[in-house]
Amino acid sequence: MSLRISEIFGPTVQGEGALIGEPTVFVRSGGCDFRCSWCDSPHAVDSDYRHDWTPMKAETVWAEVQRLSGGQPLTVSLSGGNPAIQDFAPLIALGKEHGYGFACETQGSIAKPWFSDLDMLILSPKPPSSGELMDWGQFDACLAARPTRTVLKIVIFDGADFDWAREVADHYPDLPLYLQPGNPNSDPKEPIDLDETTGRLEWLIDTTLNARWFRPRILPQLHVLVWGNKRGV
Amino acid sequence: MSLRISEIFGPTVQGEGALIGEPTVFVRSGGCDFRCSWCDSPHAVDSDYRHDWTPMKAETVWAEVQRLSGGQPLTVSLSGGNPAIQDFAPLIALGKEHGYGFACETQGSIAKPWFSDLDMLILSPKPPSSGELMDWGQFDACLAARPTRTVLKIVIFDGADFDWAREVADHYPDLPLYLQPGNPNSDPKEPIDLDETTGRLEWLIDTTLNARWFRPRILPQLHVLVWGNKRGV
Numbered sequence: 001m002s003l004r005i006s007e008i009f010g011p012t013v014q015g016e017g018a019l020i021g022e023p024t025v026f027v028r029s030g031g032c033d034f035r036c037s038w039c040d041s042p043h044a045v046d047s048d049y050r051h052d053w054t055p056m057k058a059e060t061v062w063a064e065v066q067r068l069s070g071g072q073p074l075t076v077s078l079s080g081g082n083p084a085i086q087d088f089a090p091l092i093a094l095g096k097e098h099g100y101g102f103a104c105e106t107q108g109s110i111a112k113p114w115f116s117d118l119d120m121l122i123l124s125p126k127p128p129s130s131g132e133l134m135d136w137g138q139f140d141a142c143l144a145a146r147p148t149r150t151v152l153k154i155v156i157f158d159g160a161d162f163d164w165a166r167e168v169a170d171h172y173p174d175l176p177l178y179l180q181p182g183n184p185n186s187d188p189k190e191p192i193d194l195d196e197t198t199g200r201l202e203w204l205i206d207t208t209l210n211a212r213w214f215r216p217r218i219l220p221q222l223h224v225l226v227w228g229n230k231r232g233v
Numbered sequence: 234m235s236l237r238i239s240e241i242f243g244p245t246v247q248g249e250g251a252l253i254g255e256p257t258v259f260v261r262s263g264g265c266d267f268r269c270s271w272c273d274s275p276h277a278v279d280s281d282y283r284h285d286w287t288p289m290k291a292e293t294v295w296a297e298v299q300r301l302s303g304g305q306p307l308t309v310s311l312s313g314g315n316p317a318i319q320d321f322a323p324l325i326a327l328g329k330e331h332g333y334g335f336a337c338e339t340q341g342s343i344a345k346p347w348f349s350d351l352d353m354l355i356l357s358p359k360p361p362s363s364g365e366l367m368d369w370g371q372f373d374a375c376l377a378a379r380p381t382r383t384v385l386k387i388v389i390f391d392g393a394d395f396d397w398a399r400e401v402a403d404h405y406p407d408l409p410l411y412l413q414p415g416n417p418n419s420d421p422k423e424p425i426d427l428d429e430t431t432g433r434l435e436w437l438i439d440t441t442l443n444a445r446w447f448r449p450r451i452l453p454q455l456h457v458l459v460w461g462n463k464r465g466v
Contacts, residue, residue: 023446216256222452226438
């Protein structure tokens with residue numbers, strides 16, 4: 001069975017969340033069950049781009065990961081779109097045989113048995129500003145898969161998102177928690193405004209610490225600071 | 234016995250290394266046994282500033298940490314200067330009683346028994362560009378203290394530092410490793426050049442990944458990106 005792949009790129013460093021700064025090859029799958037209003041990867045989500053998604057066998061994806069990494073084990077990040085709409089078990093099995101690690105980022109709307117093979121599952125439930133609604137039954141099913149580590153990452157655009165994040169986090173007190181400011185200007189053709197980008201991080205830091213909420217780590221999108229909205233880095 | 238304290242500030246987020254993004258109150262001690270050529274905290278190192286260092290009892294430091302954090306437990310980072318020239322055991326004992334966590338960053342030139350009480354010891358050996366020489370016997374004595382976690386963080390200014398970091402890291406294969414580009418322009422009175430700062434990070438990412446060295450995490454000084462060289466944040 002084929003995987004629908006939007007892009008494979010790296011090695012670069014992970015720009016977000018628990019693995020920030022970690023050398024990584026990204027396997028970005030095509031297709032998503034959500035349509036977040038501010039999605040920063042529409043080329044892997046919107047059906048208008050589906051002719052750009054390549055059907056690839058797990059073996060072909062794995063050969064490309066090996067080529068890019070020169071056969072040196074590193075972390076492979078399964079992203080999207082929502083990688084959980086496809087079956088990554090064969091790719092993970094191939095990579096783990098050769099000492100590679102696997103992380104997967106998903107909104108937590110679909111639980112897959114292969115989550116249990118992951119070194120890290122990053123659950124990124126979508127806040128109110130996305131325009132999407134979470135199904136917490138499915139989210140809990142994702143948690144039940146028990147990979148080596150599971151973490152929670154929430155993108156925050158505004159005060160309503162922040163309040164929502166706090167409620168969600170309280171409901172999952174044992175998960176390491178990462179907050180990240182939203183990026184409303186993710187057009188790869190437009191340069192980013194570094195001051196505005198760091199300003200949004202500063203707002204989130206201030207909002208969180210003024211509330212004396214000391215549980216979350218608060219992190220930027222490092223790749224946006226370094227490379228703007230350029231793709232493939 | 235008094236502690237010599239340069240500044241106590243926060244809550245803010247940790248800007249560097251393994252705890253990047255973590256809500257933190259900083260206790261910066263005054264005095265250092267090193268004189269790194271590019272030191273970014275001369276106000277806590279150079280004897281010219283020693284009249285700015287306040288002698289404080291551990292109880293007084295602890296009261297200030299509690300005031301700043303509103304009595305909500307968080308991570309306290311002992312930095313400097315070199316905090317290892319002083320006795321932080323009483324402060325750590327007070328904080329831990331109240332559920333606070335403690336991290337300490339030091340170059341690894343002096344080992345202290347209280348290292349074993351830390352939640353995280355960040356050993357930051359100084360590369361050739363610093364003009365200092367490491368005493369590896371002392372460094373190994375720091376490692377022997379066995380806090381809950383020990384990590385290695387190395388600042389890189391140039392190719393010679395990079396080669397040196399690789400040798401040092403190979404000598405300590407079991408320690409989580411963080412690389413960070415140097416900041417040659419740390420004068421708090423001067424604005425930073427964001428493009429130049431992210432450019433130095435990009436150089437370090439490229440150098441590390443082109444060498445297919447996938448072990449280290451590569452991270453910026455987040456506080457410099459957000460607040461420039463301003464003190465007390």
